[in-house]
Amino acid sequence: MYNFKNDYSEGAHPNILNKLIETNLIQQLGYGEDEYSIQAKALLREKTNNPEAVIYFLSGGTQTNLIVIASSLRAHEAVISAKTGHISANETGAIEATGHKVIAIETTDGKLKASDLQITLQEHALRPHVVKPRLVYISNSTEIGTIYTKADLLSLSEFCKANNLLLYLDGARLGHALTAENSDLTLSDVAQLTDMFYIGATKNGGLIGEAIVFNRPEVATDFDYVLKQRGALLAKGRLLAIQFLELFRDDLYFSLARHANVMAMKISAAVKEKGYPFLTNSTTNQIFPILPNTVIEKLNEKYLFYVWKAIDEKQSAVRLITSWATDETMVDAFIEDLKNA
Amino acid sequence: MYNFKNDYSEGAHPNILNKLIETNLIQQLGYGEDEYSIQAKALLREKTNNPEAVIYFLSGGTQTNLIVIASSLRAHEAVISAKTGHISANETGAIEATGHKVIAIETTDGKLKASDLQITLQEHALRPHVVKPRLVYISNSTEIGTIYTKADLLSLSEFCKANNLLLYLDGARLGHALTAENSDLTLSDVAQLTDMFYIGATKNGGLIGEAIVFNRPEVATDFDYVLKQRGALLAKGRLLAIQFLELFRDDLYFSLARHANVMAMKISAAVKEKGYPFLTNSTTNQIFPILPNTVIEKLNEKYLFYVWKAIDEKQSAVRLITSWATDETMVDAFIEDLKNA
Amino acid sequence: MYNFKNDYSEGAHPNILNKLIETNLIQQLGYGEDEYSIQAKALLREKTNNPEAVIYFLSGGTQTNLIVIASSLRAHEAVISAKTGHISANETGAIEATGHKVIAIETTDGKLKASDLQITLQEHALRPHVVKPRLVYISNSTEIGTIYTKADLLSLSEFCKANNLLLYLDGARLGHALTAENSDLTLSDVAQLTDMFYIGATKNGGLIGEAIVFNRPEVATDFDYVLKQRGALLAKGRLLAIQFLELFRDDLYFSLARHANVMAMKISAAVKEKGYPFLTNSTTNQIFPILPNTVIEKLNEKYLFYVWKAIDEKQSAVRLITSWATDETMVDAFIEDLKNA
Amino acid sequence: MYNFKNDYSEGAHPNILNKLIETNLIQQLGYGEDEYSIQAKALLREKTNNPEAVIYFLSGGTQTNLIVIASSLRAHEAVISAKTGHISANETGAIEATGHKVIAIETTDGKLKASDLQITLQEHALRPHVVKPRLVYISNSTEIGTIYTKADLLSLSEFCKANNLLLYLDGARLGHALTAENSDLTLSDVAQLTDMFYIGATKNGGLIGEAIVFNRPEVATDFDYVLKQRGALLAKGRLLAIQFLELFRDDLYFSLARHANVMAMKISAAVKEKGYPFLTNSTTNQIFPILPNTVIEKLNEKYLFYVWKAIDEKQSAVRLITSWATDETMVDAFIEDLKNA
Known part of the structure; x- marks a missing residue:
């Protein structure tokens, strides 16, 4: 069969396993302070064209989503997501388990539009009887295979900036989105147009690993604490870092x-x-x-x-x-x- | 230097990396339904002498502790731990972040005794103004290098059974505890005397991975949901399973x-x-x-x-x-x- | 104007204020152990025809909903509600803040039907990637003024029993529902057909107060702890109890x-x-x-x-x-x- | 006996009940927008000598404590309290249930000192493996009857300001503290030296009610949302407001x-x-x-x-x-x- x-049926691209073996016995500091983590973060800052970016490595998509959201929101703030969005449809209430409502929007193509956000804000005007929408979650590619164009993302970005909303992009399949034949987005576009996004390795050649990229340092304040608190800080950070070192060394x-x-x-x-x-x-x-x-x-x-x-x-x-x-x-x-x- | x-300064025992390479391109089901997970669970059931055991693989100690506890307790129930216990001293409030109080007990040697539990229950008698102690957390070896003897564990186990308390053992360094020169405990003793415990690989030759072992199926009910909800269900479960397959194949x-x-x-x-x-x-x-x-x-x-x-x-x-x-x-x-x- | x-524009029915004055200086135990609380609970057990009922008094609807739900569910369990349901539309994410997802169902009349529940269960079959529906929340009268008939409630009750779902009825306006010209439900029907429900006083002549009625003692286990933990245990329980003593003394x-x-x-x-x-x-x-x-x-x-x-x-x-x-x-x-x- | x-063995001071009766049938807006709430807030701003104060009325001490803390802290932030502090000893893990650790400090007199805070900060330096202390909780009078002098409070206040800590005073028995024969503190001192505090009515003549006073508007941002979310926003806010109107009309x-x-x-x-x-x-x-x-x-x-x-x-x-x-x-x-x- x-x-x-x-x-994610196979393991990892061989380069990654080879690098793990090659570096295996070199002693490193723990908890993400190893040399490979430092190198991989520098590399991703370069590839995203954003020297200011603050980057951490995590183990999976649900973990990344829930920690980013738990770290970003106050108690009464909520997330807006397409109903097909991974946090809404496939994560066993992971976001709600951190205390936050996911406002699920019906869409035809798995994508949110500025007009969806506008309506959602109007429907959440009766303060304090409703949650306060604060973070917009999108996936690219989406859970149904569609992608955001540069114009799509620009429009969302502008709406979010004008309405004090954080824009977060789930890039579990970001590579597939950016290399789709009809995509006009680049990695640095994503870095410019969102507040934070993650680059998924698990579904694109890595054994494990997602890189969360905060495009402005202030949205990453104290993220390390929450990362540790939710059980995502690996003792051997080298495992995650080496995935990205190899995947982004060239164009892999x-x-x-x-x-x-x-x-x-x-x-x-x-x-x-x-x-x-x-x-x-x-x-x-x-x-x-x-x-x-x-x-x-x-x-x-x-x-x-x-x-x-x-x-x-x-x-x-x-x-x-x-x-x-x-x-x-x-x-x-x-x-x-x-x-x- | x-x-x-x-x-956790080095990577993994070479057998593990070799097995990862050897099996790398064999297609497997995702989310822990791969063959290696099935085999590794069977192997651990055998090694713990407990055919009833329900086992899952996770990525780290803090993650395991918080998910086991979140899954086991109702809202008002609390954990008892030595003050030096990892969940009390080193996990950034991970347990409290799931809503549960950690009652921290001063000890001289990092170990809890039945008498500590007795006093704690007495101090939490003024229902409903105090939390209800429900789970006892111990580490073996402890965070300060000491170990539990069989008599120690037996005494705790009896007290817990008599007082409707769950006994959970953090085995981040279980190998070191069981092979200490003054240890008279075996892996199957641990399986018999606790409700659940985890076997740590990260600190003993694994690249990543802890195996949570529920010694009675009923304490594991629906654990899979909580595992997913807290972001611990890896898409490529093979990574975790192979650690244990290799570490427990013989006496490694x-x-x-x-x-x-x-x-x-x-x-x-x-x-x-x-x-x-x-x-x-x-x-x-x-x-x-x-x-x-x-x-x-x-x-x-x-x-x-x-x-x-x-x-x-x-x-x-x-x-x-x-x-x-x-x-x-x-x-x-x-x-x-x-x-x- | x-x-x-x-x-809730006016204060309370004068009988209540008079009784507060009449009993004002009689010393009572605190935290709901006063004589009036004991009497009011006995009275409601009689009025609901359920000598087994376990009853507590709370201060408002959102409070009651969130505490009942936090007390009833494990971490991964979720609530099913009509989209117009108070917990879904009007409580600022109170349920999500306790960690639980509210699955919101579109309805035409604000009422849930067994067929809605059936579809929801089917849509939540992909364990463990989705939450586990466990509690059904309905309001009677609903937020849009409609009511459940006895046949409606019977059908829901049977479905819930057959599918291991708890049935919880929000009775903020239960008096209005039961006295509607087209209602064939009685208070003891409600007690028989639900697992728990609350009788709202705030919106029907009380100054403050909702009485949560657990129709089977086992669903009330340890509720007192959670009541205290969420800040709902009033020092002067007499205030709440006297509302119900007066409202239910006769047919008021x-x-x-x-x-x-x-x-x-x-x-x-x-x-x-x-x-x-x-x-x-x-x-x-x-x-x-x-x-x-x-x-x-x-x-x-x-x-x-x-x-x-x-x-x-x-x-x-x-x-x-x-x-x-x-x-x-x-x-x-x-x-x-x-x-x- | x-x-x-x-x-809290008796009801309320008769003035309060009389005022409730006198105003009973005057229609008011709900949810704290009634005239009495507006008047009572103005009165307390005057009595605390702080025209900037932002004030809300709640139903009890545990409720107030948990909502203030849930509203003030990010996920990884913790509270420092004396071990005898109400949130540590008597609230059934209410703070932990909002996700935050309470760091309990042993004291001889129930009071925290700047030196306690200094040591606590040192003990929580190993970022990110420990929580981040962010809010200091004190009670005046304390749970064992002692009080803070002006010098005590000044010293704490300075330490907190210098170390980015919020200072919160639980005034369940503030009246008793300020009128103790050895007290040199006034209500406006408390307003000047803390970030927020509450004035307890339940234990000093009210039927129900605590007034939370935020001394700087920025610490109150969006508090109304969290108040509603945790079930503390009464439909009939008049009940709470009238307690304070009567208790503070003169020197009562x-x-x-x-x-x-x-x-x-x-x-x-x-x-x-x-x-x-x-x-x-x-x-x-x-x-x-x-x-x-x-x-x-x-x-x-x-x-x-x-x-x-x-x-x-x-x-x-x-x-x-x-x-x-x-x-x-x-x-x-x-x-x-x-x-x-």
């Missing part, structure tokens, strides 16, 4: 993401050729074709993937995810099987 | 710990020979000699370690930690320098 | 509510006679007529009320609330002014 | 407290005359004589009071509390019985 269920992070996108788009083209529609308009490594249930059954004999949503009695949307490690021969085999199904 | 500051976990202890006891013997006293009566890999400040200064030129506590104007206690990776030639060099200082 | 904004609680309903229905009839529609189908003391903006402006010169929602450019829904203290002559005056507007 | 157990608040103190000191003098010692050096309305157990038994036949602490096999400390309502003839009777015991 070949696995198209997710982009982006080339891995591009591979994943290309693999997904190849399948996408085959789906279109067969005349099947899609649930969402994805240009990244998660695609949601709507297939006849008979086809799904057939494919399920050889491939693992989620059946996402029943559309009607005869067809369902499935989710196919490709990754940095996806084997193109298996993609070709899948396409062949799709054609014949 | 050679580092005696902690037991214990032989690594024994090495650390032996190195510490070798330094200890040299300290005693020089006539210097100790702050605590440690038989494990953390020792706290009281040295003249002039000697400390001299040693500090070549060795990294914490100056733990000023004793008077002329002498201070220091903390020296050895590990699975401590180089015996450096231990010998340190002893030589100590003799000559 | 006469106030139709809410049902219900006759006050009936008066409020009759006043609202009188206005309602006049609205209908003028041919104006309603936003919701209320039979209790909150009504939501849709009026031309010109009429609203005119009425606003003499009466206070909320403009609830713009319907289109020319008309808006308003909220009119009557109470135990509403003066019928002012109701008649309002109707007259409405007719002439 | 006459009750010396606490200072202070004359009631003075009466309580005088009654306690009268008993105190009799205890001394009999040659019995005291557990604490109280000059306010709570005294802790150490009496032979036989005497205690005898007195217990006619008087209610707490046996506070066994001193040895033959004697115990008891706690006697007097109040605004304590009947001097009963005090005289008690003294007579003490003499004869």
Whole structure:
């Protein structure tokens, strides 16, 4: 069975494991004060074009989201998220467990717009009987594969600045977003237009690790305390740092993401050729074709993937995810099987 | 500079890294449903002599402590800990951040006794104006290097059972405790006498990882939800599982710990020979000699370690930690320098 | 200006104030152990036909909701509520501040149905990536004036029992619900069909006070601790108890509510006679007529009320609330002014 | 049995009940926007000599403490309190339930000194492994009857300002403190030397109510949201406001407290005359004589009071509390019985 269920089915890009072995017995300080952490932070400040950035490394997306939010908000402040946003749909109430409401907004494409924010603020005007919206959470790419353009992000950024809202971007799949064929955003655009964002490694070639980047030092004040308090400060920070050192040494992070996108788009083209529609308009490594249930059954004999949503009695949307490690021969085999199904 | 500051200065035992490389491209399910997690759990159930045990893998000690406690307690319930206990002294209020009070008990040796618990219950009798003690937290070895004997643990266990208290053992350095020369406890004793405990890998040869073992299934009910909610469920569970697969395949976990202890006891013997006293009566890999400040200064030129506590104007206690990776030639060099200082 | 904004514009029914004065200097134990609390609890056990009920008195609705929920749920458990439910729409994230997600369900009439619960459970099946629904929150009367029939409540109750869900009824306006002309529910029905509910006094003749009734002792375990912990245990419990002693000595609680309903229905009839529609189908003391903006402006010169929602450019829904203290002559005056507007 | 157990055995000063009756049917806005709240706030601003003060009314001490602290601190920040402080000893972990650690300091007299704070800061230097002390909690009078002098408070205030600590004074018994024979503090001193404090009415003639006074508007930012979120915003704010309107209209608040103190000191003098010692050096309305157990038994036949602490096999400390309502003839009777015991 070949696995198209997710982009974390394999371990890590070999460069990372090699570097772990190469540096294994060099003594280092603990708790993120090792040389590799220092180097990796410097490297990311350079790659984001922001010498002021304050950076920490964490172990996963839910952890990063909950700590950033717990650290940023006062008791009565709330987060605005698309209903499909990871913090709203997939994190077991992690944000609420830190005491904060997630205001979930219905969207058609998984993306928030300034107009959504405007309406949300109006609906939260009856002080003090409602929470105070304070942080806007977006994902790029989104949980349904769509991406933000530069104009999208600029518009959100301006609205947030004008309304005293923090803008936070979940970049679990940031590489896939920035290398999508229709993306006009760069890493430094993201750094300029958000207050903070994270760069996900786990889903793009790392064994573990997300890098939270605070674009203005003042939003990072005392973040180290909260990081420790929520159990995210690893004794061996070298493990996380080395992921980013290797992924960003050259262009590896982006080339891995591009591979994943290309693999997904190849399948996408085959789906279109067969005349099947899609649930969402994805240009990244998660695609949601709507297939006849008979086809799904057939494919399920050889491939693992989620059946996402029943559309009607005869067809369902499935989710196919490709990754940095996806084997193109298996993609070709899948396409062949799709054609014949 | 050679580092005696902690037991997480190096990476991991090479077997672990080799296994990570060997299995790297084998596709696995995510979120702890991989084959290695299944195997490692089975292995630990066998090693703890408890086929009923429910086991999860986490990334660090603070994380494990806070999730176990958040998962076990109702809103008004509290934890009892020695004042030197990690959750009381070193975790940035992690337990309080989950809403629970830590009742800190002064001890001379870092260990809780049944009599401490008895007094604490008496002091918390004025219901509902005080919290309800519900979980007892102990560390073995303790934060100051001491260990619990079987009789110690038996006595606590009986008191807890009789008083509806959960007994939880923090085993960040469980290997060091169980292999101390004066220990009469086994891993299966620990499994029998506590409700839950964790086996620490990070400080004993692992790159990352702690295994929480619930000795009765009913205390583990729904733990998976809380694990996810607090950001501890890694997408690539294989990373954690492989640590334990390798450390417990044979006797590696214990032989690594024994090495650390032996190195510490070798330094200890040299300290005693020089006539210097100790702050605590440690038989494990953390020792706290009281040295003249002039000697400390001299040693500090070549060795990294914490100056733990000023004793008077002329002498201070220091903390020296050895590990699975401590180089015996450096231990010998340190002893030589100590003799000559 | 006469106030139709809410049902807490006046103080308390005079019987309550008189009783406070009459008992004022009789020494009592503190913290709810006074004689009046004991008597009032006994009285409510009798009125609810449930000798097993465990009862506490609190100061307000938000307080009661948050403490009941904080006391009932484990960390990963969540509440299901109508989107219009008070905990979802009007309590500044009080439930989330205790760490729990409120799953908000869109409804047309402010009421939850078993089918809503069924769908919600299905949508929360992907354990452990989503919260675990555990408590169902309903209000009777609802925030938009509608009520639950006995069949409604029976159906919810059965679904909850079959699915291990707790059923909690917010009775801030329970008197109004039970005395509505189309209600077939009694206080003892409510006690039989829910796990817990509260009887609101603040909005029905009390100066302050809500009585939480746990219909099965086991759901009340240790509630006193959480009550104290969240700051709800008044030193002078007599203040709260005396409200209920007076309101339930005879039929006062219900006759006050009936008066409020009759006043609202009188206005309602006049609205209908003028041919104006309603936003919701209320039979209790909150009504939501849709009026031309010109009429609203005119009425606003003499009466206070909320403009609830713009319907289109020319008309808006308003909220009119009557109470135990509403003066019928002012109701008649309002109707007259409405007719002439 | 006459009750010396606490200072909340009776209802309220009659002026308050009379005013409640007098204003009962005057319609008011809800949620603290009533005229009485506006007037009472203005009155307290005048009495504290601080036109900038931001004031809210709450229902009890635990509630006030937890909301002030939850509103003031970020996730990793902690409170410093004497171990005998109410938040540390008597509030069921209310502060921890908001996520914040209470650092408890041993004292001999229930009072914190600048030197205690200095040591605490030193002990919390190992960032980020420990919480960040941010708010200092003191009570005046303390839980054991002692008081802060102006010099005491000045010294704390200076230390706090110099070290970025907020100074918060719990004034559950502020009246008793300020009217103690050895007090040189005034209400405006308290307003000048703290960041915020509360004026307790419940224990000094009110039926219910504490007034939180923020001495600088910036520390009160968005407090209204948190007040609502934690269930403390009463629908009928008039109830709380009228307590303060009446108690501070003239000098009533202070004359009631003075009466309580005088009654306690009268008993105190009799205890001394009999040659019995005291557990604490109280000059306010709570005294802790150490009496032979036989005497205690005898007195217990006619008087209610707490046996506070066994001193040895033959004697115990008891706690006697007097109040605004304590009947001097009963005090005289008690003294007579003490003499004869």
